[in-house]
Amino acid sequence: MAEELLPETPETVSDQAADAADEEPIKQRKNGLYPGVSDELAENMKSGWADTELHGLEPIPQAAHTADRRAALSRRFPGERLVIPAGNLKTRSNDTEYAFRPSTEYAYLTGDHTQDGVLVLEPEKDGGHRATVYLLPRSNRENGEFWLDGQGELWVGRRHSLTEAEQLLGIPAKDVRELPAHLAGATGPVRVVRGHDAGVEKALTDKVTAERDEELRVYLSEARLVKDAFEIGELQRACDSTARGFEDVVRVLDKAEATSERYIEGTFFLRARVEGNDIGYGSICAAGPHATTLHWVRNDGPVRSGDLLLLDAGVETTTLYTADVTRTLPVNGRYSDLQRKIYDAVYEAQEAGIAAVKPGAGYRDFHDASQRVLAEKLVEWGLVEGPVERVLELGLQRRWTLHGTGHMLGMDVHDCAAARTETYVEGTLEPGMCLTVEPGLYFQADDMTVPEEYRGIGVRIEDDILVTEDGNRNLSAALPRRSDEVEAWMAALKG
Numbered sequence: 001m002a003e004e005l006l007p008e009t010p011e012t013v014s015d016q017a018a019d020a021a022d023e024e025p026i027k028q029r030k031n032g033l034y035p036g037v038s039d040e041l042a043e044n045m046k047s048g049w050a051d052t053e054l055h056g057l058e059p060i061p062q063a064a065h066t067a068d069r070r071a072a073l074s075r076r077f078p079g080e081r082l083v084i085p086a087g088n089l090k091t092r093s094n095d096t097e098y099a100f101r102p103s104t105e106y107a108y109l110t111g112d113h114t115q116d117g118v119l120v121l122e123p124e125k126d127g128g129h130r131a132t133v134y135l136l137p138r139s140n141r142e143n144g145e146f147w148l149d150g151q152g153e154l155w156v157g158r159r160h161s162l163t164e165a166e167q168l169l170g171i172p173a174k175d176v177r178e179l180p181a182h183l184a185g186a187t188g189p190v191r192v193v194r195g196h197d198a199g200v201e202k203a204l205t206d207k208v209t210a211e212r213d214e215e216l217r218v219y220l221s222e223a224r225l226v227k228d229a230f231e232i233g234e235l236q237r238a239c240d241s242t243a244r245g246f247e248d249v250v251r252v253l254d255k256a257e258a259t260s261e262r263y264i265e266g267t268f269f270l271r272a273r274v275e276g277n278d279i280g281y282g283s284i285c286a287a288g289p290h291a292t293t294l295h296w297v298r299n300d301g302p303v304r305s306g307d308l309l310l311l312d313a314g315v316e317t318t319t320l321y322t323a324d325v326t327r328t329l330p331v332n333g334r335y336s337d338l339q340r341k342i343y344d345a346v347y348e349a350q351e352a353g354i355a356a357v358k359p360g361a362g363y364r365d366f367h368d369a370s371q372r373v374l375a376e377k378l379v380e381w382g383l384v385e386g387p388v389e390r391v392l393e394l395g396l397q398r399r400w401t402l403h404g405t406g407h408m409l410g411m412d413v414h415d416c417a418a419a420r421t422e423t424y425v426e427g428t429l430e431p432g433m434c435l436t437v438e439p440g441l442y443f444q445a446d447d448m449t450v451p452e453e454y455r456g457i458g459v460r461i462e463d464d465i466l467v468t469e470d471g472n473r474n475l476s477a478a479l480p481r482r483s484d485e486v487e488a489w490m491a492a493l494k495g
Contacts, residue, residue: 037148045147052158057167062111062319065230067170069109069223074121074129076219080189082129083204084109084220085197086117095150099278103196104411105220107320112169114159116176118200123188133169134176137162179203191216214418221418224410226432231410232466234321235434236475238276239464241315242323243478245271249311250493253303253331261285261299268313276315280322281413284312287331291458292442294403305332308339310458320411324436325476326462333490335483338453342441343483346459349373349439350481353405357437357465357472361429367405370439374401377441383450400443400450406436409464429467434475438462 073082086102100115110119116136121129138161139146139153147154162173183190183203190207192200193216201208227235245268249256256263264285272279282297290296291310303309309331314323328343330336335343353370372388375397379386384396391397408415408424416424440460443450464475480489 037144042144045144046141049141053161054164057164059170060111060168062230063168063170065228066109066111068228070119070121070129070131072223073109073219077191077216078127079123080191081123081186082119082121082216083183083190083192083200084119084121085193085200086112086115086119087196088199089115089151101278101320103193104224104320105193105217106196108220108224108411110169110171111319112165113320116197118176118179118197119171120179120182131171133165133171133173134179135160135162135165135173136177137175183207193217193220217418218420221416222420222423224416225408225419225423225427226430227410227434227466228432231321232432232434234317234319235323235409235464235466238280238315238317238321238323239325239475240478241271241275241317242313242325243476244275245313245315246311246325246327246479247493250329250490253309253494256287256303257305257331259303261287261290261301261303264303264309264311265299268311272315276317277320278316280314280316280324284310284326286310286312286458289445289456289458291328291460292444292456293458294440294442303331306336307331308335308457308459310460312460312462314413322409322411322413323464323476324409324413324438324462325464325479326438326440326460327479327481327486328459328461329486329490333494334487339457339459340483342443342454342457343459343461345374345377346439346441346461347481347483348377350437350461350463353437353439354463354465354472354474357429357435357467359429359431359467359469359471363425363427363429363435365429366435366437370405370437371397371401374439374441383454399447400441401439402442403438403440405439406462406465409434409436431467431469433467435465435467436462437465 084106086106089097089100092098102113106117106119107113110133112133114135118134120132120134123129136159138159146152153159160168162175165173180199180203186207190204191212192204192208194201194213248267248271249264252263252267265283268283269279284296285299286293286296287301287303287309288307290301291308308328310326310328312326314325316322330339349370352373353366356366356369372392375388375391378384378397378400379388379391384391438460442458443454445456447455461481466473466475480486
């Protein structure tokens, strides 16, 4: 990795406004700040560059949908200024940063993915709001920022001009470095989505309250409970890519056996990067007893023939919608008798849960249906004392099931997390909602309450289920679930 002439610390919007908005010429700024830069070189770098402005750009595919979402937001908060930041770069170590991913709220309302962006909805006198997206413009060629700044275009790539951004997003665009002063002069009620841009929050310190800001965050979370047609299409794309990623893994299980779970992680990641933006969350590539750890993301253990591989992974699309799918696969392609018994019990529980997903059903119904099946199996196997109603009342099955049976899915893997209890976990399912159904049984390696042969076996099966007008649709149905179908599928892929 090349080293910048002047290492830069990631800045917030307010920092940028303080030292960059005046476009100070590089000759005046030298004074040792840019070592090794002569006046002649600085002058040379100002000229000889072609005009690369892009013309006739088509709006991004979701532009009409983001406009509808902003209109709904405007109706919910009439007469109030609303500020939704994308967020800033975060330092990984020293002078390197994590890959940037915008806040879900900002991306949901704009479709833009660039760092430091801020969406502002200004109330109009006659009602409604005027939306403006504040962005970093093209790197300046006069003051040398484009080649001397660590975030200049010659270091990290070309940014869209403000005019280009307007064409793509369908929103008027302004220079984000002007925003702090604009916000400082704002009057009337203001709300901001917190936790993404300290500079924006600082500029609004005396104008906002935590309670009012939380209402904005909750609204934007609940707005995503029901997906529009664009979102459903993106979730299907994410599931289709994820299915191909699982196929990739099965084809290289022999190489994973020769290395570790890291080979599985890297194989799936390649599919996610080729067909999407990234993985939607840290992939769980848990072989053998690691499958009993719910969020095993270290992925540094051995992969052995005769063990199970619990693979929980999802591709995030270029528009930031993620799948969330789990399959528990026999590394050698065949389940043992005990593995099959446990797997089939989880499959039966998942079938019961999926059947409970339909319009008008309570959100908790699919969880209750799955948990009942698992409790029945545990009683049948003699691992817990019945009757089943007693087990469910006391939650005794949770020693081996541990987690809830699903969650909403969308731009976040655990989508709509800020929604109110009464509209989410105590709410009613509607067409357009998308959720996971993912029961599991996990017998820890040190659990002395179960027979020795159970210890170290973990099974989870997870699919992404869309609520439809007449029931549901499994978006991840391309991946087989029944144990015999899984074995046949693996055999065909290994060929």
